[in-house]
Amino acid sequence: MINKLVEKIRKTKAPIVVGLDPMLNYIPDHIQEAAFSEFGETLEGAAEAVWQFNKEIIDKTYDLIPAVKPQIAMYEQFGIPGLEVFKRTVDYCKAKDLVVIGDIKRGDIGSTSMAYARGHIGKVSIRGKEYTPFGEDFVTVNPYLGSDGISPFIDVCKEERRGLFILVKTSNPSSGEFQDRLIDGRPLYELVGEKVAEWGEECMGEEYSYIGAVVGATYPEMGKVLRKIMPKSYILVPGYGAQGGQGKDLVHFFNEDGLGAIVNSSRGIIAAYKQEAYAKYGAKNFGDASRAAVEAMVSDINGALEAAK
Numbered sequence: 439m440i441n442k443l444v445e446k447i448r449k450t451k452a453p454i455v456v457g458l459d460p461m462l463n464y465i466p467d468h469i470q471e472a473a474f475s476e477f478g479e480t481l482e483g484a485a486e487a488v489w490q491f492n493k494e495i496i497d498k499t500y501d502l503i504p505a506v507k508p509q510i511a512m513y514e515q516f517g518i519p520g521l522e523v524f525k526r527t528v529d530y531c532k533a534k535d536l537v538v539i540g541d542i543k544r545g546d547i548g549s550t551s552m553a554y555a556r557g558h559i560g561k562v563s564i565r566g567k568e569y570t571p572f573g574e575d576f577v578t579v580n581p582y583l584g585s586d587g588i589s590p591f592i593d594v595c596k597e598e599r600r601g602l603f604i605l606v607k608t609s610n611p612s613s614g615e616f617q618d619r620l621i622d623g624r625p626l627y628e629l630v631g632e633k634v635a636e637w638g639e640e641c642m643g644e645e646y647s648y649i650g651a652v653v654g655a656t657y658p659e660m661g662k663v664l665r666k667i668m669p670k671s672y673i674l675v676p677g678y679g680a681q682g683g684q685g686k687d688l689v690h691f692f693n694e695d696g697l698g699a700i701v702n703s704s705r706g707i708i709a710a711y712k713q714e715a716y717a718k719y720g721a722k723n724f725g726d727a728s729r730a731a732v733e734a735m736v737s738d739i740n741g742a743l744e745a746a747k
């Protein structure tokens with residue numbers, strides 16, 4: 439799957455991911471009204487609104503982008519109907535030939551990690567019959583439990599040719615509380631980055647490893663260091679747009695081949711119609727506003743990469 443991701447990034451010339459984080463307050467009234475009048479003001483109604491919202495955004499952007507990143511929390515908040523829409527969204531994106539990164543941030547003791555891995559990027563066998571429960575191409579994983587929490591995910595990746603993005607340095611303001619703590623004089627995120635590089639070595643695709651890392655756009659200096667520590671790992675970079683990251687901050691997350699990083703924006707794309715810059719589209723044309731925001735993001739990042747050459 440890493441080969442497909444790299445190929446699609448090359449083809450679209452868009453090292454970006456659209457984050458599908460559909461909060462109800464981003465969903466225009468006309469979509470909410472239609473969903474609630476059909477399904478009631480219920481979890482089912484909310485989930486239907488999410489689905490209609492996602493579908494329009496995907497339809498309006500899929501030809502410009504290599505990948506999407508549905509954030510499972512936004513679906514889980516609506517219970518079982520929400521999870522059904524998560525799965526429907528994954529399937530719809532895959533039918534559009536998009537790479538799907540499930541932002542699930544799992545990780546536990548080995549046996550539990552194996553269940554998460556099978557459920558999200560692998561298969562489960564029920565009396566000899568195999569099922570693919572969620573079917574994402576990549577998932578995000580939390581390394582806090584150490585190697586035995588990660589190995590089951592790696593095993594499933596090897597069997598299924600899927601991939602991981604392991605949290606190394608997250609984009610949030612308090613990520614330093616633990617991640618920047620010094621151990622033998624080195625910050626913890628560097629030690630986790632070294633481990634990601636080591637795990638990644640045995641999981642090489644054609645050019646890059648299918649074991650990648652998450653490093654926030656909000657920490658560009660750390661991104662520069664981590665890029666060198668993990669030269670063959672793709673970096674998923676959240677924190678662009680709504681959290682303040684800009685193209686100029688991201689140059690050092692990339693390798694000299696112009697590859698190696700894929701930048702996520704969720705609210706900045708899916709709720710673009712609420713921003714002044716895209717207000718002319720209005721709520722009815724929110725998908726067109728998202729498309730314009732994707733084009734602006736690609737040009738911001740590619741412009742910064744060109745300027746740095």
Ligand SMILES: O=c1ccn([C@@H]2O[C@H](COP(=O)(O)O)[C@@H](O)[C@H]2O)c(=O)[nH]1
Nearest residue numbers: 509608609654676677680681703704705
């Ligand atoms: O370090 C991290 C890891 C994951 N995220 C996730 O990315 C998106 C960001 O949303 P925006 O609206 O573009 O800010 C969201 O799903 C987070 O859970 C992150 O932000 N930082």
